Amino acid sequence: MSEIAAEPARQHGQASSMGLLVATIGVVYGDIGTSPLYTLKEVFAGHYGVQANHDGVLGILSLIFWSLIWVVSIKYVLFILRADNQGEGGVIALTALARRAALPYPRLKTVLVLLGLFGAALFYGDSMITPAISVLSAVEGLEIAFDGLGHWVVPLALILLVGLFLLQKRGTAQIGIVFGPVMVLWFSVLGVLGVYGILQRPEVLKALNPYWGVHFFIVHPAIGLAILGAVVLALTGAEALYADMGHFGRKPVARAWFGLVLPGLVLNYFGQGALLLENPEAARNPFYLLAPSWALLPLVALSTLATVIASQAVISGAFSITQQAIQLGYVPRMHIQHTSSHEQGQIYIGTVNWALMVGVVLLVLGFESSGALASAYGVAVTGTMLITTLLVTAVMLLLWKTPLWLAIPVLVGFLLVDSLFFAANVPKIIEGGAFPVVAGIALFALMTTWKRGRQILMERLDESALPLPLFINSIRSQPPHRVQGTAVFLTARPDAVPHALLHNLLHNQVLHEQVVLLTVVSEDQPRVPPERRFEVDAYGDGFFRVLLHFGFIEEPDVPAALALCHLSELDFSPMRTTYFLSRETVIPTKRMGMARWREALFAFLLKNANSNLRYFKLPLNRVIELGTQVEF
Structure with missing residues (x-):
C-alpha cells in the first residue's frame, strides 16, 4: 500500500480512537466528574470542624489529590482494570473470576461469592444515592444565582430525576451521542475554572506535596480519620471505571483518565482551594462561587446536564449488573428489553428502573439537600471498594499465581487505604447512611434466598427424579406410541428425567420421534465462542441430551442456538419442534431448609419471576407448560 493510500486509513483509525475516547469520557466518568460540585463544600460545611485556613485547605487538597492518585490512578486504572473476565469488569464479573480461582477451596469459594453478592447489593444503594446527590448539588447553584429560590431546589430536582427514569425505556442510543461531547466540555470547563482560581493564589499548589496531608493528620488527630468520610466524595464513581471496562476496553479508560479527567478534576479542586484561601466565606459553595458572575447560569445548566449524564451511567450500570446476576443465578429472571439493535449493552x-426511582425520590424528599445526603454517602462506595480489593486478592494469589514478595505489599497497601476510608464512613450509618446499608442488606438477603432456594428446589425435585438410563430401558421394554416431530424438554438436571416429560407421557400416552433433554448452562465467563455453544450426546431410541452454553452477559436465545445444530438425526425446524416447560409451585412446610420467612420470600420470587418462555425466547405457539407442586 502506498503512503498516499495508507494516510486515509491512518486518519480513520485515529478518528475512531478519538471517538472511542470521547464516548468513554461520556459514559465512564460522569459520576466521578461531578464530585467537585459537592466535595469541598461538604468538607468545610462546619460539622467536621475543619477551618478554611491555610493549613486546613492545603491539608484537605493534599488528601484529595493523593487519594485520586492512589485509589483511582494506581489501584483501579493501573491495577484493577487488569483483573478482567475476558474483557468484562465489575463486581459480578470479578466474583465469577474469583469463584473460578477458588474452586479447589469450597469454603473460600462460598465466602468470596457472598462477598461479591454483598458488593453488588451495595452498588444498588450507590445507584440510588448518586443521582440524588448529583442532581441536587447541580440545582443548588440556583440559590447562588438568585436569592429566594431555595424552596424550588427539591421540586426541580425531582422533576429532572423522575423524567430521567421515565425516559429509560427509550434507551440511551438516541441521546447517548451527546454524552461524550458534553462531558468533554464539562472537564474542560473544570480545568479552565481551576486555572482561573489557581492564578489568584498560586501557593495552593503546595498541596501537591504529601507533607500537607500527613501534617493535617498530626495537627488534627481527633478529626483526621473522620474527615476521610468527606474526602471519599472525591472518589465517587471509581468503581465505574472497572464496571464499564467491558464497553470500551482498558486502554481507552486509562487514556481518558490520565489525558483529561484527572487533570480537570485536580485543577478544579485546587482552584476551589485557592478561592477558599482568598475568601473563606466561599465555603458555602466553592464550586459555583469560583465562576465569574456572568458564567454562573450557563454553569448551572452545564452542571445539571452533567449530573443527569452521571445518573444515567449509574442506572445503566445497575441494569448491566442485574443482567449478569440473572445469568449467574443470583437474581430471579426478569424481562430484559434491548433498547438498541446495534449495542448489546444497552438494555x-x-x-x-422503578425500584431505583422510588429509592431516589425517597432520598430527595428525606434529605432535601446535597449536604444532608453527603452524610449518607460513602458507606456503599467504600464497602464495594473494599470488597473489590478482597476479591482481587484471591484472583492474584490463586489464579495469577503472583509472587508473594510482589503481591503482599501492593495488596496490603490497597487494603489499608480501603479499610481507613470504610472505617471513616461507618459512623455515617447513624447519621443517615443506614439507607444504602439497609437497602444492601435487603438485596443481599434476596439474592442469597433466591440462590439457596433454587438449590433446595433442585434437591426436592431430585428426590422424586427418575434416572434417565432406567427410563430409557423401560421405554424399550414397553414402547409408547411415537409421533412425528422433536420434543424439547428444558431441565436443570441433564442426568434425570424432566417432570414435564413424565407428565406428558402419563397424560398423553405418546412420545415424539426425537426427544431432547435441554439444559442451559451459564458460564463464569462473559461470552462463549460459537464452537463451544452446542454439546450433544445421543442415547439411542431417539433420545438426546443437549447442553447449551452461554456467557453471563449473553442473551440465552434457545431457538437461535438450536438452529446452529447440523446433526442429521435432529431436526429443530420451527414447525416440527415443540418445547415443554415445567413450572414449579412451592408449598412452604416444616421440613428442614430455610427459615419460614425466606421460604415465603422464595415462593413469592419464584411465582413472579420471568417465565422460561420469555427468558429463553421460545416461540409462543410452540410451547406446552406443565405444572408441579414441590413441598419445601
Whole structure:
C-alpha cells in the first residue's frame, strides 16, 4: 500500500480512537466528574470542624489529590482494570473470576461469592444515592444565582430525576451521542475554572506535596480519620471505571483518565482551594462561587446536564449488573428489553428502573439537600471498594499465581487505604447512611434466598427424579406410541428425567420421534465462542441430551442456538419442534431448609419471576407448560 493510500486509513483509525475516547469520557466518568460540585463544600460545611485556613485547605487538597492518585490512578486504572473476565469488569464479573480461582477451596469459594453478592447489593444503594446527590448539588447553584429560590431546589430536582427514569425505556442510543461531547466540555470547563482560581493564589499548589496531608493528620488527630468520610466524595464513581471496562476496553479508560479527567478534576479542586484561601466565606459553595458572575447560569445548566449524564451511567450500570446476576443465578429472571439493535449493552429492566426511582425520590424528599445526603454517602462506595480489593486478592494469589514478595505489599497497601476510608464512613450509618446499608442488606438477603432456594428446589425435585438410563430401558421394554416431530424438554438436571416429560407421557400416552433433554448452562465467563455453544450426546431410541452454553452477559436465545445444530438425526425446524416447560409451585412446610420467612420470600420470587418462555425466547405457539407442586 502506498503512503498516499495508507494516510486515509491512518486518519480513520485515529478518528475512531478519538471517538472511542470521547464516548468513554461520556459514559465512564460522569459520576466521578461531578464530585467537585459537592466535595469541598461538604468538607468545610462546619460539622467536621475543619477551618478554611491555610493549613486546613492545603491539608484537605493534599488528601484529595493523593487519594485520586492512589485509589483511582494506581489501584483501579493501573491495577484493577487488569483483573478482567475476558474483557468484562465489575463486581459480578470479578466474583465469577474469583469463584473460578477458588474452586479447589469450597469454603473460600462460598465466602468470596457472598462477598461479591454483598458488593453488588451495595452498588444498588450507590445507584440510588448518586443521582440524588448529583442532581441536587447541580440545582443548588440556583440559590447562588438568585436569592429566594431555595424552596424550588427539591421540586426541580425531582422533576429532572423522575423524567430521567421515565425516559429509560427509550434507551440511551438516541441521546447517548451527546454524552461524550458534553462531558468533554464539562472537564474542560473544570480545568479552565481551576486555572482561573489557581492564578489568584498560586501557593495552593503546595498541596501537591504529601507533607500537607500527613501534617493535617498530626495537627488534627481527633478529626483526621473522620474527615476521610468527606474526602471519599472525591472518589465517587471509581468503581465505574472497572464496571464499564467491558464497553470500551482498558486502554481507552486509562487514556481518558490520565489525558483529561484527572487533570480537570485536580485543577478544579485546587482552584476551589485557592478561592477558599482568598475568601473563606466561599465555603458555602466553592464550586459555583469560583465562576465569574456572568458564567454562573450557563454553569448551572452545564452542571445539571452533567449530573443527569452521571445518573444515567449509574442506572445503566445497575441494569448491566442485574443482567449478569440473572445469568449467574443470583437474581430471579426478569424481562430484559434491548433498547438498541446495534449495542448489546444497552438494555432496560423495568423492575430495577422503578425500584431505583422510588429509592431516589425517597432520598430527595428525606434529605432535601446535597449536604444532608453527603452524610449518607460513602458507606456503599467504600464497602464495594473494599470488597473489590478482597476479591482481587484471591484472583492474584490463586489464579495469577503472583509472587508473594510482589503481591503482599501492593495488596496490603490497597487494603489499608480501603479499610481507613470504610472505617471513616461507618459512623455515617447513624447519621443517615443506614439507607444504602439497609437497602444492601435487603438485596443481599434476596439474592442469597433466591440462590439457596433454587438449590433446595433442585434437591426436592431430585428426590422424586427418575434416572434417565432406567427410563430409557423401560421405554424399550414397553414402547409408547411415537409421533412425528422433536420434543424439547428444558431441565436443570441433564442426568434425570424432566417432570414435564413424565407428565406428558402419563397424560398423553405418546412420545415424539426425537426427544431432547435441554439444559442451559451459564458460564463464569462473559461470552462463549460459537464452537463451544452446542454439546450433544445421543442415547439411542431417539433420545438426546443437549447442553447449551452461554456467557453471563449473553442473551440465552434457545431457538437461535438450536438452529446452529447440523446433526442429521435432529431436526429443530420451527414447525416440527415443540418445547415443554415445567413450572414449579412451592408449598412452604416444616421440613428442614430455610427459615419460614425466606421460604415465603422464595415462593413469592419464584411465582413472579420471568417465565422460561420469555427468558429463553421460545416461540409462543410452540410451547406446552406443565405444572408441579414441590413441598419445601
